Amino acid sequence: MDKIPILKLGNILLVTIQIDMHDQLAIALQDDLTARIVSAHAKGVLIDISSLEMVDSFIGRMLGNIAAMSQALGAQTVVVGMRPAVAITIVELGLPMENIQTALNVERGVEKLQRAMEKYEKGTPR
Amino acid sequence: MTKQKSRLIEIFEKYEQEILEDWMREQIASITYRKDLLTEAGLRKQSAELMGLIITASRSGNVTDISAPEWKPVLDFLAATSKTRAAQGFTTQETATFIFSLKQPVFARMKLELGTNAVALAEEIWIATVLLDKLGLFTAETYQKSREDIIRRQQMELLELSTPVIKIWEGILVLPLIGTLDDARTQVVMENLLQNVVDTNSSIAIIDITGVPAVDTLVAQNLIKTVSAARLMGAHCIISGIRPQIAQTMVHLGVEFGDVVTKASLADALKYAFQQAGITVT
Numbered sequence: 001m002d003k004i005p006i007l008k009l010g011n012i013l014l015v016t017i018q019i020d021m022h023d024q025l026a027i028a029l030q031d032d033l034t035a036r037i038v039s040a041h042a043k044g045v046l047i048d049i050s051s052l053e054m055v056d057s058f059i060g061r062m063l064g065n066i067a068a069m070s071q072a073l074g075a076q077t078v079v080v081g082m083r084p085a086v087a088i089t090i091v092e093l094g095l096p097m098e099n100i101q102t103a104l105n106v107e108r109g110v111e112k113l114q115r116a117m118e119k120y121e122k123g124t125p126r
Numbered sequence: 127m128t129k130q131k132s133r134l135i136e137i138f139e140k141y142e143q144e145i146l147e148d149w150m151r152e153q154i155a156s157i158t159y160r161k162d163l164l165t166e167a168g169l170r171k172q173s174a175e176l177m178g179l180i181i182t183a184s185r186s187g188n189v190t191d192i193s194a195p196e197w198k199p200v201l202d203f204l205a206a207t208s209k210t211r212a213a214q215g216f217t218t219q220e221t222a223t224f225i226f227s228l229k230q231p232v233f234a235r236m237k238l239e240l241g242t243n244a245v246a247l248a249e250e251i252w253i254a255t256v257l258l259d260k261l262g263l264f265t266a267e268t269y270q271k272s273r274e275d276i277i278r279r280q281q282m283e284l285l286e287l288s289t290p291v292i293k294i295w296e297g298i299l300v301l302p303l304i305g306t307l308d309d310a311r312t313q314v315v316m317e318n319l320l321q322n323v324v325d326t327n328s329s330i331a332i333i334d335i336t337g338v339p340a341v342d343t344l345v346a347q348n349l350i351k352t353v354s355a356a357r358l359m360g361a362h363c364i365i366s367g368i369r370p371q372i373a374q375t376m377v378h379l380g381v382e383f384g385d386v387v388t389k390a391s392l393a394d395a396l397k398y399a400f401q402q403a404g405i406t407v408t
Contacts, residue, residue, distance in 0.1 A: 080360060084320030087355040103360035104329060 004029045006036050012113060013037065013075070014106075016048040021055075026062035033066060037073045043120070044113040045070040048106055050081025060095040067100045076116040077101065080109035132253050133239065133246075134232075135184045138177075141235045146177050148231030156227060158220040172207060172224075179203055180261075189253055192260045204261065205268045212272035221269045225262035229255065289315045291322040298399050299328045299361075300392070304337030312348040316355055323361045330403060331356055332395045336367030346381040353386050362402065364388070366395035 002025060007014040013036060015029070037045065047067065055063070063079065070077040080103045082090075090097060101116065103109035138145070150170055153159055159169075179200045186196040204225075211221045232254050240247040289311070294300045301319055305311070319331060333352065338345065353363040366389040368376075375381075389395040400407065 079358075082359045084317060084324060084355075084359065087320055087358040088316055090358055091351050091355040097354075097358055100358075102358055104323070104327060105360075108329065108360065 004032070006033060008036075008040055008042070011042055011117075012044040012046055012110070013040065013042045014046050014048070016051070018051045021052065021059045021062075023058055023062075026059055026066075030062065030066050030069065034069055034073060037070055037075050042075050043117050045075045045077045046106065046109050046113055047077065047079045048081050048109075049079060049086070050083070050105070052086060053083065055086050055089050057093050057095065060090050060093055060097075064095060064097050064100060071099070074120075076113055076120055078103050078109045078113050078116070080104065080106055132187075132189050133236075133250055134189050134254055134257070135181070135187075137232065137235050137239055137250075138181050138184060140239075142177060142181065145228075145231045145235060146174060148234065149173055149177075149228050152227040152230055153224065156223055158217075158223045160216060160220055163214050163216060176200070176203060176207075184257075189257050192257070192264065200261070201264060204265050208265045208269040209272045212269050212276065216269075218266055218269055222262050222266045225258060225265050229258055232258075285311070285314060289318050291318050293322075293326050293328065294332075294396070295399075295403075295405065297326075297328045297330060297403055298396075299323065299326065299331045300334060301331060302334045302337060302367075306340070307338060307345045307348045309348065312352065316352045319352060320355060320359060323356060323359055328361060330362050330364065330399045332364045332366055332392065332399060334367040334392050334395070335365060335372075336369070336392070338367075338372075341368075341372050341376055341381060343379060343381055346376070346383065350383065350386065353383075362387075364395045364398060366390070366392045 002019055004015060004017055004019075004025065007016075013033070015033060017029075019025075033045070036042070045067075047063070049063070067077040067079060078101045082102065101112060103112045150166075150173060153169060153173070154166065164172075183197045183200050186194075188194050188196060191197075192201065207224070208221050211224075233251055236247060236250050236254070240250060288304050290302065292300045292302070299319070299322055301315065303315065307315070319333075322328070323331060333349065335341065335349070341349075349365065353365070356363050364387045365383060368388055368390060387395075387398065389398060
């Protein structure tokens with residue numbers, strides 16, 4: 001079965017979703033990522049979905065959940081590279097994504113993440 | 127009727143010049159003649175050319191079925207003529223008269239030829255009427271089609287024109303909205319904006335609603351949708367150009383933009399955008 005790789009860069013975990021997600025894959029990612037955040041003591045998570053071309057309500061909700069879970073584990077989460085079509089779909093589906101931080105690309109995402117992590121360390125979360 | 131030998135072609139050939147002269151007179155005398163759009167020489171050229179084509183086509187012996195291949199040059203010519211007339215601004219009546227005014231001169235010549243034979247005359251007039259009616263209807267139809275094409279093109283242009291996305295600074299986009307935001311336009315606006323965010327790598331988008339006549343709950347909801355979609359892609363949205371009147375109605379209606387930053391003018395929004403992007407202008 002396909003697996004989505006989780007790369008560790010310093011105290012950041014980088015997840016790049018490069019294949020079309022299916023339900024099983026999303027559930028596996030949720031398990032892997034939460035376990036990895038705890039074991040690696042990660043302070044930030046960057047989820048790159050620039051290759052994701054389609055979302056349905058389940059995948060959309062899973063993305064939101066994964067981000068919220070990482071947040072709950074004390075890791076700042078930024079979703080980067082969402083495509084226009086995906087963004088429109090999520091908005092039209094009315095999925096709750098208010099609490100997720102987003103950025104245009106990985107570069108900006110890392111910047112944003114670093115700022116958020118600094119703030120969090122100082123004790124003023126976001 | 128197709129089998130029957132019509133004398134129409136004989137009459138056409140014999141009186142070509144006279145029919146043409148009469149036809150010209152008829153067209154110029156008609157109230158539908160547009161001197162301002164078409165000169166007499168131009169009209170004469172068109173009429174003579176059509177006359178020639180009709181004669182060539184009817185020489186085949188077929189004067190009833192205009193969908194036959196020998197009538198194709200005539201139809202092509204008529205299509206081209208009515209298209210140019212539609213573009214020039216002729217009305218349907220003015221365009222159709224071009225063909226229908228040919229009847230009178232043709233009928234007059236028929237009377238001259240077959241004056242004593244009432245049965246044959248009626249027969250010939252019927253054939254000529256059917257033919258000219260078909261040609262006239264075809265002209266009117268092409269005219270209508272070209273007008274519809276013009277309208278469709280204008281509609282597309284209007285849609286394009288009303289939703290421009292302008293890159294005003296490195297990383298800052300402005301989207302001046304003009305006209306009411308219905309669902310169809312929201313879709314176009316949203317797609318346009320999001321694509322531009324990706325293309326220009328912009329992190330801030332200012333949506334200026336100075337040109338939106340009224341903001342009701344539906345418009346607000348559509349705006350929020352656009353803002354949310356842009357936010358998901360990592361672009362920050364600012365709504366500007368809220369007029370005092372609009373602010374009042376918004377509050378009365380209970381419309382809320384949530385946590386979206388709103389500014390009174392585009393200048394304020396730009397200032398705020400510069401602050402956010404860390405740009406200083408000296």
